[in-house]
Amino acid sequence: MLSVRNPATGATIAELRQDDAQSVSEKYFAAHTAQPAWAAQPLSARLDALRRFRDALTSDVERLAAVLTSETGKPIRQSRNEIKGSTGRIDFFLESTEKAIAVRDVHNAAGMREQISHEPLGVVANISAWNYPYFVGSNVFVPALLTGNAVLYKPSEFATLTGIEIGKLLHRSGIPQHIFAVLVGDGAIGSELIKQPIDGVFFTGSYATGQRIAREVGPRMLKLQLELGGKDPIYVREDVDIAVAAASLADGAMYNTGQSCCSVERIYVHQTIYEDFVRAFVKEVAGFKRGDPTADDTYIGPLTRAPQIDVLERQVADAVAKGAKLRLGGTRLPPPGQWFSPTVLTDVDHSMDVMREESFGPIIGIQEVPNDEEAVRLMNDTEYGLTAGVYTKDQQQANQILSQLRAGSVYWNCCDRVSPRLPWSGIGHSGVGLTLSTYGIETFTRPKAWHLKSA
Numbered sequence: 001m002l003s004v005r006n007p008a009t010g011a012t013i014a015e016l017r018q019d020d021a022q023s024v025s026e027k028y029f030a031a032h033t034a035q036p037a038w039a040a041q042p043l044s045a046r047l048d049a050l051r052r053f054r055d056a057l058t059s060d061v062e063r064l065a066a067v068l069t070s071e072t073g074k075p076i077r078q079s080r081n082e083i084k085g086s087t088g089r090i091d092f093f094l095e096s097t098e099k100a101i102a103v104r105d106v107h108n109a110a111g112m113r114e115q116i117s118h119e120p121l122g123v124v125a126n127i128s129a130w131n132y133p134y135f136v137g138s139n140v141f142v143p144a145l146l147t148g149n150a151v152l153y154k155p156s157e158f159a160t161l162t163g164i165e166i167g168k169l170l171h172r173s174g175i176p177q178h179i180f181a182v183l184v185g186d187g188a189i190g191s192e193l194i195k196q197p198i199d200g201v202f203f204t205g206s207y208a209t210g211q212r213i214a215r216e217v218g219p220r221m222l223k224l225q226l227e228l229g230g231k232d233p234i235y236v237r238e239d240v241d242i243a244v245a246a247a248s249l250a251d252g253a254m255y256n257t258g259q260s261c262c263s264v265e266r267i268y269v270h271q272t273i274y275e276d277f278v279r280a281f282v283k284e285v286a287g288f289k290r291g292d293p294t295a296d297d298t299y300i301g302p303l304t305r306a307p308q309i310d311v312l313e314r315q316v317a318d319a320v321a322k323g324a325k326l327r328l329g330g331t332r333l334p335p336p337g338q339w340f341s342p343t344v345l346t347d348v349d350h351s352m353d354v355m356r357e358e359s360f361g362p363i364i365g366i367q368e369v370p371n372d373e374e375a376v377r378l379m380n381d382t383e384y385g386l387t388a389g390v391y392t393k394d395q396q397q398a399n400q401i402l403s404q405l406r407a408g409s410v411y412w413n414c415c416d417r418v419s420p421r422l423p424w425s426g427i428g429h430s431g432v433g434l435t436l437s438t439y440g441i442e443t444f445t446r447p448k449a450w451h452l453k454s455a
């Protein structure tokens with residue numbers, strides 16, 4: 001059985017029957033058998049089903065948000081935002097799929113015609129993370145289903161109730177049972193899933209698990225996408241409005257209790273405004289309300305995974321031992337539940353784990369820099385490359401800096417932001433492949449080349 005616990009209270013809220021090797025294999029073969037008929041349906045039928053799913057999410061936000069908050073501890077307003085935000089992403093897929101996968105005529109001369117069609121991959125595994133199950137799930141299963149694939153969806157063991165709700169809503173919306181199957185369980189079930197003769201693996205999670213999956217799947221020459229972690233930096237130049245930048249970055253670092261793949265995890269500040277910025281930033285973070293995630297005014301909740309508290313404690317101890325100053329927080333809070341106080345460290349440098357390893361919690365390191373060149377060098381001094389950005393009034397200088405940053409997404413005067421219209425991808429330990437944008441629709445298809453000669 002899989003025990004589901006409420007991270008805010010420690011109470012067990014559900015005991016779920018897990019899948020096992022046999023049921024995973026049965027779900028694979030059922031999907032494999034059903035997929036050709038799903039792919040043969042007109043696109044309009046698949047669009048209609050996903051449109052009904054979008055409408056079902058919209059009309060059930062309150063109940064679904066309560067489920068999400070109960071198992072992840074996500075503050076309730078942020079749960080509602082996520083569900084509503086994911087309907088916007090679904091709209092993008094509904095509007096863009098037909099054009100993205102239309103047959104393309106690329107050449108027609110002297111009796112020779114060349115075309116590209118987009119064929120579904122077949123049965124794909126969608127192994128998902130818990131921190132934004134609606135976002136990271138729908139980035140994969142919505143375009144995968146629209147393009148004619150069957151999806152075996154393995155939600156995180158920390159967001160399984162939400163995964164089951166998603167499955168029920170999809171089925172009620174007209175997606176056949178075997179075309180979208182939910183697999184219940186932890187990493188062992190994810191591991192069983194990728195042993196099946198599937199046609200693609202779309203994974204969202206940590207670098208460590210991504211590496212394990214790549215090792216298993218690599219030799220089989222499958223389509224493999226890995227959306228992994230980050231250590232996302234922002235540089236604050238000397239010309240900013242300090243209060244505005246501090247408020248925006250405090251939100252970027254602490255939203256979802258710092259558990260976002262694109263949370264701001266490192267801040268570099270020009271030395272002329274360093275102390276003023278730190279003061280403004282600490283004031284912002286100290287003003288965030290922490291507590292019961294079901295309360296409307298709560299901004300910081302518990303940590304979804306208890307072991308992450310040990311990581312945060314180690315990062316604080318390591319930084320302080322090496323000379324960092326603790327300006328706020330820095331401690332685990334007593335049970336019930338899994339809590340860590342919002343933490344601001346200054347006088348940090350790259351010898352410290354807090355500036356190198358993903359923290360994935362409500363903690364930030366702020367480092368002073370003498371100039372733009374050093375800021376760029378430090379921002380790129382990482383094995384990750386998900387997002388990075390700069391705050392400045394000078395657009396030309398911003399462009400100059402952003403063009404040098406080694407990251408999948410770059411930001412000017414904003415952060416912790418994802419758009420369905422733009423590709424979402426990482427460099428280095430942040431992963432391979434992409435979701436979102438029209439590329440994130442095509443990626444669920446295999447381009448097929450047609451060479452057509454008239455007699």
Ligand code: NAD
Nearest residue numbers: 128129130155156186187190191205206209227228229261
């Ligand atoms: P995780 O790697 O612990 O787990 C992710 C999923 O993999 C879960 O469903 C888990 O059950 C499964 N899994 C575990 N071991 C497996 C195995 N051996 N084989 C197959 N599946 C296995 O990650 P998490 O704690 O759920 O998520 C947090 C991480 O995800 C962070 O690093 C975060 O940055 C990253 N993330 C990245 C993005 C992105 O878009 N790049 C988005 C959200 C989260």
